[in-house]
Amino acid sequence: MGAKMSKAVDAEGREISLSDAENKCYIAPLRCVHCSTELSFTGQYLRQLGDDTVTVSACFKLKRGNVHKTDCPFDLTEKVTIVARESSPAVLSKNESGKYELRLLAVKEAIFGLRDIENKESKSNNPESRPKVGKEYVKSKKQLSSYLSTARQVLKIRAQCEDNREVEDNLELVFNGNRVHWKDFYFMDQDYFRCYTNLQRATINIPIAIQGLVRSTKVVPGKYGERAVLNLISPYRETDDPKVIDTVNISIWSSNLSSFDKFKYKDSIIIFGFWKAGKIDEREGASEKTKGKVYRNRQISMSLLTNSQICPEKS
Structure with a gap:
């Protein structure tokens, strides 16, 4: 499982940018700059989306049959582990099968909780007339914000994948005890x-x-x-x-x-x-x-x- 990359190294050990690769200024094979696993290159191309022509960016990605080393920053398993390490177990933690689990009920509660807090804060433009808040209020806002921060980091990891299969092997979604498939999320x-x-x-x-x-x-x-x-x-x-x-x-x-x-x-x-x-x-x-x-x-x-x-x- 690996993320899309913007740099690689070639057979002579030179760092290769996407522009270099587009212009074929490298000597194969291409490898990861961190763990040396073999990569492939996909060039930029255009596709039609409704009335619009959109650009799909170039990228380096794992060559079929290759994997990043477990401590490589481009290994998506490592990326999820890092996010989980910095997150509350109430929203992201390992389950009994050893996979990480994002709890969508906690995400839901955080969205509505922050909505209520922000509504209270915006009732008046005059800070002196706003309701006074204590440490518990501040703690609650910080906690809810951290839940949504975790959700955003997980979504960015998914965005680095070509499809759901790359992420669902290591990260499951659960809502109120029921598993949710990535294709439905x-x-x-x-x-x-x-x-x-x-x-x-x-x-x-x-x-x-x-x-x-x-x-x-x-x-x-x-x-x-x-x-x-x-x-x-x-x-x-x-x-x-x-x-x-x-x-x-x-x-x-x-x-x-x-x-x-x-x-x-x-x-x-x-x-x-x-x-x-x-x-x-x-x-x-x-x-x-x-x-x-x-x-x-x-x-x-x-x-x-x-x-x-x-x-x-x-x-």
Whole structure:
């Protein structure tokens, strides 16, 4: 199990960057800069995502059949161990089978707990008029924040993997005593349609993570005042009718108008929390290119309870 890497060494011991590899300025084989296990290189390429063309970054990764040494910082098992060492066992610890276990119920309680604390703190702009808080209050906020910090670190580890199989061998997900499969917790853009179906059928509301690229951020008026909204770039899916295209639109809403200020077009982010599947609506294409086509939109949305639910992939 290994993370994607941005550097390698070649047969002559020279450090090779992604740019060097793209230009074939190295002598094979490529190896890990820390443990010397053999690597392969995947070059940068473009892919179509809905109306957008997005760039998939180049990377070095383990060559098939190779593994990192257990103390290598690029070994994902080691990464999980380090996170667990710095985390509360209430949210991340080893289970009886020897695997690490992220407890999603603790994550849920932390999200709502921090929401309540932040609401109390924001009731007044005047610090003197805010309710006084004691050591237990501060301790509670620090503890809840640490739970969400652990969740974000786990999500970043998952983002470094090509698929769920690389992480689920060493890190399990549990909600209220029941195991949750990674495919039902972590969704990339190719999973959005399945995510929508899962949300429609769900009988238990658990926190899930959606990874994607930012399409837009804006502030919009509403019944109870202005709200900020962040939209992700959405995939399309062809149907039996050439004039009908299925889409999934994902939006995150916040009463904090500055929640999304630091994000720009095509930034890669992960947002975890409690999502809702809305009704399917239809609209006709508005541009010259899409005129005559009908888009069937599946709406997935979430109200952000605390900014700690946002996890930029690079930070």
